[in-house]
Amino acid sequence: MTAIAPDAARLFETAALAARQAAHALAAAPRPRKDAALHGAAASLRARMAEVLSANAEDVAAAEGLTSAFRDRLLLTPARVEAMARGLEEVAELPDPVGRTLAEWTRPNGLVIRRVAQPIGVVGMIYESRPNVTADAGALCLKAGSAVILRGGRESLRSAGAIHACIADGLRAAGLPEAAVQVATTADRGYVAAMLRGAGLLDLIVPRGGKGLVTRVQEEARVPVLAHAEGLCHTYIHAGADHAMARAIVANAKMRRTGICGATETLLVDAAIAPALLPAIVQDLAALGCRFRADDRARAILPALDAAAEEDFRTEWLDAVLSVKVVDGVEDALDHIRRFGSEHTEAIVTQDAAAAELFLARLGSAVGMWNASTQFCDGGEFGFGAEIGIATGRLHARGPVGLEQLCTWRYQVIGTGQTRP
Amino acid sequence: MTAIAPDAARLFETAALAARQAAHALAAAPRPRKDAALHGAAASLRARMAEVLSANAEDVAAAEGLTSAFRDRLLLTPARVEAMARGLEEVAELPDPVGRTLAEWTRPNGLVIRRVAQPIGVVGMIYESRPNVTADAGALCLKAGSAVILRGGRESLRSAGAIHACIADGLRAAGLPEAAVQVATTADRGYVAAMLRGAGLLDLIVPRGGKGLVTRVQEEARVPVLAHAEGLCHTYIHAGADHAMARAIVANAKMRRTGICGATETLLVDAAIAPALLPAIVQDLAALGCRFRADDRARAILPALDAAAEEDFRTEWLDAVLSVKVVDGVEDALDHIRRFGSEHTEAIVTQDAAAAELFLARLGSAVGMWNASTQFCDGGEFGFGAEIGIATGRLHARGPVGLEQLCTWRYQVIGTGQTRP
Numbered sequence: 001m002t003a004i005a006p007d008a009a010r011l012f013e014t015a016a017l018a019a020r021q022a023a024h025a026l027a028a029a030p031r032p033r034k035d036a037a038l039h040g041a042a043a044s045l046r047a048r049m050a051e052v053l054s055a056n057a058e059d060v061a062a063a064e065g066l067t068s069a070f071r072d073r074l075l076l077t078p079a080r081v082e083a084m085a086r087g088l089e090e091v092a093e094l095p096d097p098v099g100r101t102l103a104e105w106t107r108p109n110g111l112v113i114r115r116v117a118q119p120i121g122v123v124g125m126i127y128e129s130r131p132n133v134t135a136d137a138g139a140l141c142l143k144a145g146s147a148v149i150l151r152g153g154r155e156s157l158r159s160a161g162a163i164h165a166c167i168a169d170g171l172r173a174a175g176l177p178e179a180a181v182q183v184a185t186t187a188d189r190g191y192v193a194a195m196l197r198g199a200g201l202l203d204l205i206v207p208r209g210g211k212g213l214v215t216r217v218q219e220e221a222r223v224p225v226l227a228h229a230e231g232l233c234h235t236y237i238h239a240g241a242d243h244a245m246a247r248a249i250v251a252n253a254k255m256r257r258t259g260i261c262g263a264t265e266t267l268l269v270d271a272a273i274a275p276a277l278l279p280a281i282v283q284d285l286a287a288l289g290c291r292f293r294a295d296d297r298a299r300a301i302l303p304a305l306d307a308a309a310e311e312d313f314r315t316e317w318l319d320a321v322l323s324v325k326v327v328d329g330v331e332d333a334l335d336h337i338r339r340f341g342s343e344h345t346e347a348i349v350t351q352d353a354a355a356a357e358l359f360l361a362r363l364g365s366a367v368g369m370w371n372a373s374t375q376f377c378d379g380g381e382f383g384f385g386a387e388i389g390i391a392t393g394r395l396h397a398r399g400p401v402g403l404e405q406l407c408t409w410r411y412q413v414i415g416t417g418q419t420r421p
Numbered sequence: 422m423t424a425i426a427p428d429a430a431r432l433f434e435t436a437a438l439a440a441r442q443a444a445h446a447l448a449a450a451p452r453p454r455k456d457a458a459l460h461g462a463a464a465s466l467r468a469r470m471a472e473v474l475s476a477n478a479e480d481v482a483a484a485e486g487l488t489s490a491f492r493d494r495l496l497l498t499p500a501r502v503e504a505m506a507r508g509l510e511e512v513a514e515l516p517d518p519v520g521r522t523l524a525e526w527t528r529p530n531g532l533v534i535r536r537v538a539q540p541i542g543v544v545g546m547i548y549e550s551r552p553n554v555t556a557d558a559g560a561l562c563l564k565a566g567s568a569v570i571l572r573g574g575r576e577s578l579r580s581a582g583a584i585h586a587c588i589a590d591g592l593r594a595a596g597l598p599e600a601a602v603q604v605a606t607t608a609d610r611g612y613v614a615a616m617l618r619g620a621g622l623l624d625l626i627v628p629r630g631g632k633g634l635v636t637r638v639q640e641e642a643r644v645p646v647l648a649h650a651e652g653l654c655h656t657y658i659h660a661g662a663d664h665a666m667a668r669a670i671v672a673n674a675k676m677r678r679t680g681i682c683g684a685t686e687t688l689l690v691d692a693a694i695a696p697a698l699l700p701a702i703v704q705d706l707a708a709l710g711c712r713f714r715a716d717d718r719a720r721a722i723l724p725a726l727d728a729a730a731e732e733d734f735r736t737e738w739l740d741a742v743l744s745v746k747v748v749d750g751v752e753d754a755l756d757h758i759r760r761f762g763s764e765h766t767e768a769i770v771t772q773d774a775a776a777a778e779l780f781l782a783r784l785g786s787a788v789g790m791w792n793a794s795t796q797f798c799d800g801g802e803f804g805f806g807a808e809i810g811i812a813t814g815r816l817h818a819r820g821p822v823g824l825e826q827l828c829t830w831r832y833q834v835i836g837t838g839q840t841r842p
Contacts, residue, residue, distance in 0.1 A: 024759075028783060099782075107804055111793060120815055121785070199639065203815050218620065222640060224816045245838040252840035338445070360833045361520075362449060364542070372532060372836030381841065382832075383528055394541055394624050394829045395645045396817040408815045411803075412781045415793030417666040419673035420802065 008190030012149075016201035018179035019122045019147035026180050027119045027145050031096040033174050034143055038092035041170030042085040045135070048166055049081050055162035056131060063129075063155045074129050074156055084135040084163070087386065088170075091139040094385040097403040098145040112414040117407040119145030121203035124195045125388075126217060128209040129153030134160045137206075138167050138181040140388050144406035147180045149202070151195060153209075154187035161185065196220045206401075208389045211316075226397060228389035230316045231261030231344035233374045236333040236359070239272035240352030243280070245371060249349050250281050252373040255288040259318050261390055262345050262377035266313060266323040268333045274326050275301050282324075290320045297326035313340045330358050341365060344392050345377040345399075366391065366398035429611035433570075437622035439600035440543045440568035447601050448540045448566050452517040454595050455564055459513035462591030463506040466556070469587055470502050476583035477552060484550075484576045495550050495577055505556040505584070508807065509591075512560040515806040518824040519566040533835040538828040540566030542624035545616045546809075547638060549630045550574030555581045558627075559588050559602040561809050565827035568601045570623070572616060574630075575608035582606065617641045627822075629810045632737075647818060649810035651737045652682030652765035654795045657754040657780070660693035661773030664701070666792060670770050671702050673794040676709040680739050682811055683766050683798035687734055687744040689754045695747050696722050703745075711741045718747035734761045751779050762786060765813050766798040766820075787812065787819035 026034070045052065056076040063074055100117040107113065123146045127133045134150055141148035152160045164183040171178050184191050195202065199222040206226050207217040214229045235253045237246045253264035269278055278301050282292060293308035305324065312323045313336070327333045330348075337346055347369035348359040356370040367377050377399065379387020384402025391397045397405035447455070466473065477497040484495055521538040528534065544567045548554045555571055562569035573581045585604040592599050605612050616623060620643040627647050628638040635650045656674045658667045674685035690699055699722050703713060714729035726745065733744045734757070748754045751769075758767055768790035769780040777791040788798050798820065800808025805823025812818045818826035 027785070105804065107802070111797065111802075113803060118785070219643060224645065224814065226816075242838070248838065248840055256841055363831070364448070364539070365831065367832045367834060369834040370836060372834055372839045373841050375841040376532065376834060376836075376839065378841075381528070381532075382534060383526065393645065395647075398830060399832050409819060410784070410786065411788045411820050413788060413790040413793055413797060415791060415797075417663070417669065418793045418797065419669055420677055420794050420796040420799075 008186055008188040009194040011186060012184075012191055012194035012198065013201065015149055015179075015182050016122060016198060019149055019182060020201070022177040022179040023119065023121050023147040025177050026142070026147060027098070029145070029176060033176060034096070034145070035092040037142060037170040037174035037176050038088045038139055039170070040173040041139070041167045042088040044166035044169035045081055045085040045088070045163070048162070049078060052076065052081055052159070052162040052166070053078070055158040059156055059158045066155070070129070074131065074159070076131055076159060080132065084132050087132075087136055088139045091143050091386055094143065094403055096143070097407050102409055109418055110416060111418055114412045114414070115409050116412055117404070118410045120406065120408050121146055122201065123148045123406075124151070124198065124202040124205045124223070125149070126151045126192060126195065126205065126207045126209070126213065127153070128213070129156035131156050131159035131163060133208065134163045134183060135167070136386065137388055138164070140386055140403060140406060142181055144403050146406065149182050149184065149195065151184040151192060157185070157187055193220070197222050199223055206388060224396075225393070226391050226401065227393050229392045230342045231263070231390065231392070232266070232314070232316045232340065232342040233262060233264050233344050233377075234266045234268055234337050234341060234346040235264040235374060236268040236327070236346065236348045237270060237273060237277065238330065238348055238350035238352060238355050239270040240355060241273060241277070241349040242351055243277055246277060246349045247281055247284050249347065249371070249373050251284045251288060253347065253375055254285060254322050255290060255320065256373070256375050258320050260375065262375045263318070264322070264347070264374045265315065265317050266325065266340070268325050268327045268336060269298070271297065271326050271328055274298065278302060278324070285322060288320070290322055292322050292324055294324040295326060298324045316342070330355055334359065334362050338364065342392060344390065345369065345374045347372060347374050429607055429609040430615040432607060433605075433612050433615035433619065434622065436570055436600075436603050437543060437619060440570055440603060441622070443598035443600040444540065444542050444568040446598050447563070447568060448519070450566070450597060454597060455517070455566070456513040458563060458591040458595035458597050459509045459560055460591070461594040462560070462588045463509040465587035465590035466502055466506040466509070466584070469583070470499060473497065473502055473580070473583040473587070474499070476579040480577055480579045487576070491550070495552065495580070497552055497580060501553065505553050508553075508557055509560045512564050512807055515564065515824055517564070518828050523830055530839055531837060532839055535833040535835070536830050537833055538825070539831045541827065541829050542567055543622065544569045544827075545572070545619065545623040545626045545644070546570070547572045547613060547616065547626065547628045547630070547634065548574070549634075550577035552577050552580035552584060554629070555584045555604060556588070557807065558809055559585070561807055561824060561827060563602055565824050567827065570603050570605065570616065572605040572613055578606070578608055614641070618643050620644055627809060645817075646814070647812050647822065648814050650813040651763045652684070652811065652813070653687070653735070653737045653761065653763040654683060654685050654765050654798075655687045655689055655754075655758050655762060655767040656685045656795060657689040657748070657767065657769045658691060658694060658698065659751065659769055659771035659773060659776050660691040661776060662694060662698070662770040663772055664698055667698060667770045668702055668705050670768065670792070670794050672705045672709065674768065674796055675706060675743050676711060676741065677794070677796050679741050681796065683796045684739065685743070685768070685795045686736065686738050687746065687761070689746050689748045689757060690719070692718065692747050692749055695719065699723060699745070706743060709741070711743055713743050713745055715745040716747060719745045737763070751776050751783075755780065755783050759785065763813060765811065766790065766795045768793060768795050
């Protein structure tokens with residue numbers, strides 16, 4: 001399985017040309033057929049669970065020497081396979097995003113112009129060794145009418161192959177082309193390189209993973225990229241915050257789950273409220289196991305806190321560590337966020353509506369929150385039903401990317417013989 | 422003026438950092454201030470017309486040896502400068518695209534989620550030696566709240582500099598940073614290379630020009646690109662077309678203006694209607710000066726037509742030349758368009774609603790038209806007021822790109838202290 005394929009580029013091109021044909025069929029497929037494929041795939045995952053678990057056991061056995069967190073992400077259990085199957089069924093229940101009329105207007109010359117949602121075409125997805133992403137991303141792209149080529153981490157290829165076989169069962173049973181969802185069958189890194197150079201073969205690349213992967217994709221891709229980069233999220237406690245609410249939000253935003261991209265990494269506290277509030281926040285978080293990196297003004301209040309270096313404010317901890325800084329009002333907080341943030345998600349906690357509105361109006365990030373935990377930045381929590389990730393770029397889509405964001409649009413212009421003067 | 426700058430990359434970086442600062446100010450600027458800058462720029466263009474014309478005369482004098490079409494695009498006259506000034510005023514009259522609420526919904530937990538239009542940030546525009554684009558693109562970006570760095574063709578730098586001075590007058594008078602609209606002051610090609618490598622410095626590159634320019638940008642850019650590539654547009658005459666309407670639409674779609682990207686380059690005619698209709702269409706167009714490249718089935722009807730090579734169907738003529746092919750129904754027409762088209766604009770002419778709906782539903786192009794001339798693919802004709810070009814990619818924006826498409830969005834999430842379970 002670790003053998004280098006003789007010609008990864010050719011393998012990819014063959015897959016991409018088949019995907020293009022499949023994309024045409026999928027774009028024209030009515031909703032019931034796509035949903036039947038998803039239900040069929042779910043049924044197959046349950047029926048072939050032993051195969052999937054066995055393939056995964058081989059992957060896990062071969063992954064000796066990796067961290068326990070890595071192995072945990074790679075590992076499948078009966079419950080996790082069942083969760084994947086339920087996920088496929090949930091995507092089937094979501095409305096079809098293709099064909100929606102997004103806008104319609106009539107021109108003075110009588111032309112009717114409609115903007116209509118349309119599939120993107122062929123999507124390439126590059127992700128880590130997380131088998132469940134194979135099912136999730138495959139299902140979302142299928143429902144959005146696009147063909148997809150999935151390239152998971154090299155340690156998960158057997159699992160991805162077994163899961164893919166179940167998706168193929170569903171596609172076949174529904175009369176849709178199997179090439180609509182494909183997985184890379186080689187661990188050769190040349191396959192990823194071929195995807196990145198795939199202008200004309202892929203319409204979009206979605207990288208999901210660590211900063212290194214996403215940066216490499218952005219640097220090397222000749223295909224539009226919907227990047228899911230880091231989430232260096234801030235929670236800003238304004239002078240007008242309710243103390244109890246601030247404590248509850250910060251504890252949740254930092255400690256509910258520390259490893260997700262919507263977790264708060266830096267706490268900004270107004271100087272006017274810090275002496276009264278910061279000790280309680282630190283006490284709450286310390287009780288939950290959190291450590292701190294604090295600037296001088298915060299340490300003037302709480303001298304026991306570790307001192308923060310500038311680099312700490314640039315660090316996405318993804319761990320029980322919080323950078324803490326005392327600031328002087330909304331503009332100062334926004335300045336810090338602009339310099340150190342990743343334009344993912346930032347929250348303000350305040351009872352002062354004018355301050356909140358200023359913060360939300362001036363913030364450049366994909367998601368700005370007022371009196372809510374940054375951990376709400378999630379496709380499910382937004383009501384999208386499922387997400388392929390959180391986009392951190394500025395073009396096409398920002399924030400949680402669900403079915404609607406996985407579509408593009410086209411215009412339909414309806415005339416009665418108009419010619420242009 | 423043709424001297425190579427010692428360090429074009431440094432020049433660009435200095436401009437881009439100033440643009441980033443200006444973008445923050447511009448994003449926060451209320452509509453009246455942006456409109457005042459546009460009106461001020463228009464007034465300055467009129468007041469300083471002699472300077473602008475003199476700078477342009479130097480450009481034109483230095484451009485000896487170029488084609489007359491190139492010189493015509495480069496040349497400014499008092500009427501053309503006045504048209505630029507009016508264009509600035511027209512952009513001022515358009516609604517402000519920034520801050521619009523695009524969608525709003527409430528989650529079961531009480532969170533209110535709003536998608537709000539926001540400026541893109543810093544835009545880089547690379548275009549040919551057309552001085553009017555300096556004013557048009559500068560105005561659109563300014564109104565859309567984004568800073569812009571304009572790099573016109575090297576033969577137009579003096580004209581661009583003079584026009585830019587007028588825009589700077591308007592910005593200054595309105596109290597907005599001059600760095601919001603900048604033009605490249607060097608002919609060094611290294612400046613364009615620096616723009617293309619400008620990840621983190623530019624948020625978007627808009628190339629507008631010939632296929633070579635756009636392809637180079639797509640190949641080399643490390644920044645998201647909103648490409649305005651070729652328009653290899655098709656008009657398809659279905660068997661159920663009204664003859665008179667088909668003749669009027671084809672004559673307009675091909676010959677109204679042959680040099681614009683929405684001009685029809687290939688005519689597809691159903692075999693069932695071709696013997697009765699094609700001779701009249703050819704006669705109409707020939708009378709307007711059009712020449713033809715026809716496939717064998719069309720030449721079986723009109724043997725005098727020149728024979729088309731396959732390459733002719735891949736050619737964006739931008740001239741009084743039409744490729745002609747006889748096809749067998751909607752699917753055959755769509756197959757040809759998929760193989761040879763550029764996903765810009767295609768039209769079907771028919772009285773058969775089912776055929777038209779099939780064509781519009783299956784078409785992958787940015788714009789599909791029914792019983793209308795492809796030359797309607799234009800921001801003004803779509804009601805956008807002004808456009809920066811016609812996007813031919815699949816991400817972010819397709820078709821005419823006006824103020825709304827020059828924006829991105831962000832989410833605002835309004836809570837009352839919610840934490841995530």
